[in-house]
Amino acid sequence: MNRRERSFPENTQRLLRLPLLMLLLIFFTTVTVLPGCSTRPAGEDLTLNVEECADTLRETIAFQDTLTAISAEMIAAIYQIPTANVVQQQVYVSTGATAEEIAVFEAVDNEAAQEIETAARERLANQITGFEDYLPAELPKLKDPFIAVKGKYVIVCVSNHNEDVKKVWDTFLK
Amino acid sequence: MANKDYRIQLKPKNRLQRFLRRSHFSQLVALFFLIIALITILRPGYTHNAGVNVPPGNNLPPVNQAAYPPAEQTGAPSSATDAGRPAPPVSVKPPPATQPPEKGVYEAGNPGERAQTTTPPPHAQPAGKGEYNAPGPGDQVPVTPPRDPEKNGYDYHKPVPAAGAAVPDDYFKDAVFIGDSRTEGFKIFSGPEEATYYTAKGLKVDTILTKEFIVNNSGKKMTIIEALTQTPFRKVYIMLGINELGWAYSDLFIKRYGEAIDEIKNIAPQAQIYVQSLLPVSEERSKNDAIYNNINIEKYNGLIQQMAAEKELYYLDVAQCVADPEGNLAGEATTDGIHLQKAYCDLWLGYLRQHYILP
Numbered sequence: 100m101n102r103r104e105r106s107f108p109e110n111t112q113r114l115l116r117l118p119l120l121m122l123l124l125i126f127f128t129t130v131t132v133l134p135g136c137s138t139r140p141a142g143e144d145l146t147l148n149v150e151e152c153a154d155t156l157r158e159t160i161a162f163q164d165t166l167t168a169i170s171a172e173m174i175a176a177i178y179q180i181p182t183a184n185v186v187q188q189q190v191y192v193s194t195g196a197t198a199e200e201i202a203v204f205e206a207v208d209n210e211a212a213q214e215i216e217t218a219a220r221e222r223l224a225n226q227i228t229g230f231e232d233y234l235p236a237e238l239p240k241l242k243d244p245f246i247a248v249k250g251k252y253v254i255v256c257v258s259n260h261n262e263d264v265k266k267v268w269d270t271f272l273k
Numbered sequence: 274m275a276n277k278d279y280r281i282q283l284k285p286k287n288r289l290q291r292f293l294r295r296s297h298f299s300q301l302v303a304l305f306f307l308i309i310a311l312i313t314i315l316r317p318g319y320t321h322n323a324g325v326n327v328p329p330g331n332n333l334p335p336v337n338q339a340a341y342p343p344a345e346q347t348g349a350p351s352s353a354t355d356a357g358r359p360a361p362p363v364s365v366k367p368p369p370a371t372q373p374p375e376k377g378v379y380e381a382g383n384p385g386e387r388a389q390t391t392t393p394p395p396h397a398q399p400a401g402k403g404e405y406n407a408p409g410p411g412d413q414v415p416v417t418p419p420r421d422p423e424k425n426g427y428d429y430h431k432p433v434p435a436a437g438a439a440v441p442d443d444y445f446k447d448a449v450f451i452g453d454s455r456t457e458g459f460k461i462f463s464g465p466e467e468a469t470y471y472t473a474k475g476l477k478v479d480t481i482l483t484k485e486f487i488v489n490n491s492g493k494k495m496t497i498i499e500a501l502t503q504t505p506f507r508k509v510y511i512m513l514g515i516n517e518l519g520w521a522y523s524d525l526f527i528k529r530y531g532e533a534i535d536e537i538k539n540i541a542p543q544a545q546i547y548v549q550s551l552l553p554v555s556e557e558r559s560k561n562d563a564i565y566n567n568i569n570i571e572k573y574n575g576l577i578q579q580m581a582a583e584k585e586l587y588y589l590d591v592a593q594c595v596a597d598p599e600g601n602l603a604g605e606a607t608t609d610g611i612h613l614q615k616a617y618c619d620l621w622l623g624y625l626r627q628h629y630i631l632p
Contacts, residue, residue, distance in 0.1 A: 192461060195454040196609035
């Protein structure tokens, strides 16, 4: 009996029995699933040292001003972020001579991270208002900051070196 | 018979093939992996990449000042209209990066939480102690600050003298600090958390009456004067003038300053008003800037001190706590010659803690 004479189920059964086909299916599944894990949007498996990331940025990026860490209370005051949304955070601000700033947050969850991002953008908008008459030269930095959200982690960096900041950020995301 | 032909054509060559064929195992495994693949692909959010940079700030939301008090607006020497085109920023080698502050005892004679972050100037006490060049044994310093100026014959022509002991941070819970970007830096780095701060970048003696930037609980923007009417402060610390150094007429500056002070006194007649001297700029900045230099600052400080005497205000000579023996701001204290680093804001706080008038 040739292939056409056999029933469809019989043909299918024959195909599925083939080890080669089975191996191909397994390979296909593996290739599909594993990359899917790495781009899982929740960032559930990502662990990032917030302080280390902020410190690395401060040490490696060529800021014009000296950035100093501020207290948790002051972070909450200037960013207007509820402390309940934050697991850990590190913020460095300038003396006032520039608008440069580093802020790295670990939120309690992804939703809180989105709220932190919103608060950070409002902070930057307010800085633009403050600097536009006072020190207009700082506006380009404020209008093109580096802001990124990865899962529950948020980074905000105001500098002239967004590419370098991204490199550091990507390093910590690996 | 078809089955027999089938067996002949697909005769298993080894044990593995025989096993896979016998038990339909291969079918089940393949089906399982297929289902896993489909679930992974079709799962919600599989295609969302959360690691991509958000588009640059062109998409910043409109300013929503009602969301929070815009306390972070600071004033630094404005390069703006009044002073004309400023001299280019002085290239100053940045001092060593400060270490993050550690929570600990702020050795100012009283417990606190801010720790020294950089090496203090050699002429000053360690910043963490909140002290500056405290008067020596030969100086006549009252052990107890004057309590009642009228009875003790307080001399408003002189700066507030140093007290015998520093006050704790909660002394400032009924205090408001009014100023420009330097005061904002003080607020961020060292200012007592219990105090209130009305600061704005570029704030001047005229915009203090007109600039609406303080947001109240209902989201309405107010001027400083309007905000003062809503909160009964017992102490008012004010430092203005650095942004007006370029004004053509210094008497206009002091006149406007006096008018603003009069408004504050009308709102809070019982409040202690401390007028602070302008902090110096660095030597390099002073030598290279036609406007923001210590000669102009000294001139303005003289006018401020005179105004304080005339209006019976307490004059705080805070400049001495950050000035070197030549009257300049130490180079290590600043990156642009004007704004203070945290360690020097700590010195400023230390000065305020030790210079006060008891109510």
